[in-house]
Amino acid sequence: MNTMKCLRDFKEHAASPFLEKHVKEFDIPTVMLNLSKSSQKFIKYMLNRNLFSEEKMLIDIDDFLSVSGYKTKTSVFRILKELCQKDILARTKYRCIYWVNSGLIDKSLDK
Numbered sequence: 001m002n003t004m005k006c007l008r009d010f011k012e013h014a015a016s017p018f019l020e021k022h023v024k025e026f027d028i029p030t031v032m033l034n035l036s037k038s039s040q041k042f043i044k045y046m047l048n049r050n051l052f053s054e055e056k057m058l059i060d061i062d063d064f065l066s067v068s069g070y071k072t073k074t075s076v077f078r079i080l081k082e083l084c085q086k087d088i089l090a091r092t093k094y095r096c097i098y099w100v101n102s103g104l105i106d107k108s109l110d111k
Helices: 028-033 037-048 061-068 073-085
Strands: 056-058 089-091 097-100
Touching: 028 037, 037 061, 037 073, 061 073, 073 089, 073 097
Parallel strands: none
Antiparallel strands: 056 097, 089 097
């Protein structure tokens, strides 16, 4: 039996699911080591684009593809699935808008 979820199998959230439960702060190096290389590349892309600064983000798939060198949107959706599984992102009802777990970024870096 295949227990891997498709991205569409993840619940869509009207409000941030990260506010419903205590949001722990993540240790970025540890998080990065537990992600696939492609998801690591996506996290770096998000950090470079400052996409963690809001509670929701619009993912420009075409921009990521041009920056990353990946050829298909399937690669991006595989990455998004992994990030949802790891509670870094959560789906909204819109395909390219995701809730961001703000616990991933150390707030002391903002000072």
